[in-house]
Each structure stands twice: as structure tokens, then as C-alpha cells.
Amino acid sequence: QKEVEQDPGPLSVPEGAIVSLNCTYSNSAFQYFMWYRQYSRKGPELLMYTYSSGNKEDGRFTAQVDKSSKYISLFIRDSQPSDSATYLCAMREYGNKLVFGAGTILRVKS
Amino acid sequence: KAGVTQTPRYLIKTRGQQVTLSCSPISGHRSVSWYQQTPGQGLQFLFEYFSETQRNKGNFPGRFSGRQFSNSRSEMNVSTLELGDSALYLCASSLGGGEETQYFGPGTRLLVL
Numbered sequence: 001q002k003e004v005e006q007d008p009g010p011l012s013v014p015e016g017a018i019v020s021l022n023c024t025y026s027n028s029a030f031q032y033f034m035w036y037r038q039y040s041r042k043g044p045e046l047l048m049y050t051y052s053s054g055n056k057e058d059g060r061f062t063a064q065v066d067k068s069s070k071y072i073s074l075f076i077r078d079s080q081p082s083d084s085a086t087y088l089c090a091m092r093e094y095g096n097k098l099v100f101g102a103g104t105i106l107r108v109k110s
Numbered sequence: 111k112a113g114v115t116q117t118p119r120y121l122i123k124t125r126g127q128q129v130t131l132s133c134s135p136i137s138g139h140r141s142v143s144w145y146q147q148t149p150g151q152g153l154q155f156l157f158e159y160f161s162e163t164q165r166n167k168g169n170f171p172g173r174f175s176g177r178q179f180s181n182s183r184s185e186m187n188v189s190t191l192e193l194g195d196s197a198l199y200l201c202a203s204s205l206g207g208g209e210e211t212q213y214f215g216p217g218t219r220l221l222v223l
Contacts, residue, residue: 034211036214042216043114043214043217046214049211088153095158095165095166096141096143096158096166097143097158097166097168098153098202100153102152
């Protein structure tokens with residue numbers, strides 16, 4: 001079993017929809033949680049960074065962490081075609097070794 | 111402020127050869143981490159360097175090695191290349207305190223024939 005599970009999709013939604021992306025993890029020592037966005041042939045770009053249970057909002061993006069359930073989510077409101085990309089959850093204990101999910105391919109249709 | 115840069119961007123090698131990839135971190139960043147990304151295994155941590163010392167290591171064979179220079183630039187070397195080493199190699203930099211954000215470069219795409 002992988003430490004971090006993420007549905008690879010693809011997830012296809014119409015423009016303007018609310019998108020929900022999720023990851024589960026098994027290592028209770030993970031303390032920091034991130035969401036990265038990766039466009040084709042580019043490096044991952046950090047979207048959200050959290051370290052406590054609860055919600056964190058940044059523009060159209062909301063990250064949610066539930067440490068008791070070992071479950072994290074990313075919500076995208078008013079999705080746009082430019083949001084079409086691969087979304088990677090990542091997490092770590094202390095230090096800089098990130099453990100990534102497989103990534104979810106998102107397609108927003110105009 | 112310039113981002114993380116990686117050179118070369120693309121590389122084609124044959125089995126048995128060796129390759130060296132380079133990463134220049136964001137100015138002021140002292141930690142450099144390397145990751146391998148493949149369709150089958152996703153993004154996997156290779157190792158991290160801080161102040162010219164390897165601080166953390168993933169589960170890769172000894173053919174994968176790295177080093178960091180006094181200006182924080184880092185190189186990664188893969189010896190005796192195998193077909194399975196074909197991947198996107200990503201470098202990420204951070205300040206180095208251990209709790210901060212990592213910023214990724216565009217990656218080097220390596221194809222082993």
C-alpha cells in the first residue's frame with residue numbers, strides 16, 4: 001500500500017464547476033500538507049501549504065486537512081479551462097522529503 | 111527573483127552511459143532536493159543537499175548520486191544508465207530550515223535508449 005493515495009482521474013468538468021480533489025494517507029507522522037499544480041512539460045507549482053487540520057482559503061482555492069481521518073482535499077471554485085492540469089498532493093514529516101500522491105488529471109471544458 | 115533553473119532541459123543517452131544534471135536554486139536558498147518523476151511511479155524523492163552535505167536520502171540505488179557546491183548549486187549523477195531511468199528529473203530549492211516551502215524547477219527530461 002502506498003503512503004499517499006490519490007485517484008489519477010482524469011476528472012472532466014464544465015467551466016464554472018466546483019472541483020474536489022482528494023488524497024488519503026497512512027503515515028500519521030505527516031505534519032505538512034501541500035497541493036501542487038503541474039502543467040504538461042513543466043515543473044510542479046505550489047498552490048497551497050497547510051500544517052494543521054481545518055480549512056485554508058486562497059482566492060478560488062480551498063485546502064482542507066482532516067488529520068484524524070488522514071484525508072486532505074483541494075476545492076477549486078469557478079473552475080476555468082486554464083485550471084486544466086495535473087494536481088499533486090504532497091506531504092512530509094519534518095525535513096524536506098516530500099511524499100507525493102500519483103496526481104489527478106483535471107480537464108475543464110469550456 | 112529568478113526561479114530554480116535546471117540544465118540541460120532534454121537529454122538522450124544510451125544504456126550503460128552516465129549523465130550529470132545541474133540545478134541552480136533560487137538566490138538565498140541553501141537546500142536542494144532532487145526528485146524523479148515517471149508515469150508509473152509518480153514523483154519520488156531522491157535526495158536532499160544542504161550546506162554541501164547530503165541531509166536526506168530516498169530509496170534509490172547507489173548509481174544515483176549528487177553533490178552540492180559552496181554556492182548552493184547542485185549536480186546529480188546517474189551512472190550505468192538503464193532504460194528505466196528514463197524520467198523527468200526535478201530539482202526543488204528551499205531556504206533550508208526544514209519547515210519551509212520547496213520550489214520546483216522545470217526539470218530535465220532524460221531518455222535512455
